[in-house]
Amino acid sequence: SMRIAALPSSSTAAFQENSSGMWSSSIVKASPFLGVRLCEPKHFSSQSFSFNPKAKCITKPQLQAIAAPVETKRAAPEARRAGLKSSVIITGASSGLGLAAAKVLAQSGEWHVIMACRDFLKAEKAAMAVGMPRENYTVMHLDLASLESVRQFVENFRRSGRPLDVLVCNAAVYFPTAKEPTFSAEGFELSVATNHLGHFLLARLLLDDLKASDHSARRLIIVGSITAGNIPPKANLGDLRGLSAALNGVQSSPMIDGGQFDGAKAYKDSKVCNMLTMQEFHRRFHEKTGITFASLYPGCIATTGLFREHIPLFRTLFPPFQKYITKGFVSEDDAGKRLAQVVSDPYLSKSGVYWSWNKDLNSFENQLSEEASDPEKAKRVWELSEKLVGLA
Ligand code: LMG
Ligand code: NDP
Ligand code: PMR
Secondary structure, three states: OOOEOOOOOOOOEEEEEOOOOOEEEEEOOOOOEOOEEOOOOOOOOOOOOOOOOOOOOOEEOHHHHHHOOHHHHHHOOOOEEOOOOEEEEEEOOOOHHHHHHHHHHHHHOOEEEEEEEOOHHHHHHHHHHOOOOHHHEEEEEOOOOOHHHHHHHHHHHHHHOOOOOEEEEOOOOOOOOOOOOOEOOOOOEHHHHHHHHHHHHHHHHHHHHHHHOOOOOOEEEEEOOOOOOOOOOOOOOOOOHHHHOOOOOOOOOOOOOOOOOOHHHHHHHHHHHHHHHHHHHHHHHHHHHOOEEEEEOOOEOOOOHHHOOOOHHHHHHHHHHHHHHHOOEOOHHHHHHHHHHHHHOOOOOOOOEEEEEOOOOOEEEOOOOOHHHOHHHHHHHHHHHHHHOOOO
16 A cells, blocks of 8 residues: 655745746645655645645555546546556666666566667666666667667567556657768658657557556656757757658758758757657547646756767766756756656646756646747647658
8 A cells, every 4th residue: 555654845936947948936846756745735836736635545456446437547546556566668768867767666666667778788787787676677679760660669568468557758869969960760860760750659659558558647758858948059840841851861951940950959859849749649638548648857967878979078067067057967866766756656647747846856847948839830740740650
């Protein structure tokens, strides 16, 4: 059964980046964690967070949960299948944020983590190095830069017979110093192909598996980022002319907006696509399925492999710069706890939300940039992406 820990908390002013990319103060909410409430949620001041003080963490026998109609399952988001581990797929769990979250979830004993990774051995070694209990994880091969591999992964996963309760789209690549674009198996610019298109196909295919889960808190989490900041190059999807011409750099530009190749911009554009995708999923499927669709900004995890392609000077200066000057720095462990929280916390069940954290580890609903919250653009990105990945 669930433990309920009541610690004092309060609504706290926090710095958040608002839609214009400026840092501003906002009200944040206390947040519970791993099904274990870390905070007594009595000081919530935001109307956007629907908290029901009577909803205690209850445990339900598995059969009852399966037999329960959809409405009942939705009404009791804290219900858990007694004795059964929940099951989560995390892409790119071989390093950085994905590994840190996998570790937290596997060590909680409540989760079985499917580490969906392109480098099987690296993932196995990483899991062992951080001490994940052997029985609480499985490594499965997934190369997001190949749509064939994505489809193969889905088949393999289904053959494993495991249910899917939560899918985390976490993997990403970043090529800040590349002068020329590189391309995925299908010939799409590699950062948008990996970060957005591969995940788009994966999430679309696995939506059926999420629907089939009897878990009370089925979620699709897509890791986002600050893309609305003022640091150039800024994300901009333009009129999507590059995306509609398949980003192949031959007859068309490798950039979504049709412009010159810029690796840093391609990454930021891909993150805007991630956030638009999350919201489009929410609009299309949340009501119908009860699945929670959410994104998060985990903080600036300046030490991860994401910056492996950056120049050495940057890699040396970036962590102290973030730690001591911007104060946006977050350790891999702390960021992992944040992602684990978005996966498993019964109280972070709101759909269509972009979570961020203040310094006291309290989560709050962040604003998205203007472009990243444009429903028209979300719809067009969705439709064009469907064509590129062979779903339409
Ligand atoms: C784009 O340029 C390119 O267009 C794109 O193609 C792609 O390559 C992308 O990120 C990759 O970069 C944008 C970027 C290039 O420029 C900017 O971010 C705009 C700002 C430019 C300012 C220049 C920076 C120099 C340093 C200054 C400092 C500020 C602050 C403070 C204080 C100091 C005190 C002592 O940028 C780069 O890629 C350059 C990479 C090299 C420098 C990286 C610097 C990061 C942080 C630096 C901080 C310094 C401080 C240190 C630390 C310590 C601690 C106590
Ligand atoms: P890492 O580079 O440490 O982790 C990225 C993971 O993605 C790695 O495990 C990598 O695998 C995997 N990956 C890359 N390409 C593929 C592929 N083709 N198929 C399957 N897996 C792949 O970076 P982070 O942990 O920092 O990044 C994780 C997420 O966090 C990303 O979505 C990033 O955008 C986001 N983020 C990061 C921030 C930061 O400051 N670091 C800030 C905001 C968001 P391999 O180990 O084999 O290379
Ligand atoms: Mg940025 C003011 C706070 C702040 C925060 C929270 C970040 C996060 N950055 C901040 C400020 C600055 N950065 C300033 C003032 C500069 C100029 C010196 C700066 C520069 C900078 C560069 C060159 N920052 C960067 C880069 C990268 O290459 C990183 C990037 O854009 O990757 C796409 C990056 C980042 N800064 C962040 C975060 C979270 C990143 C990396 C990852 C990401 O956003 O997904």
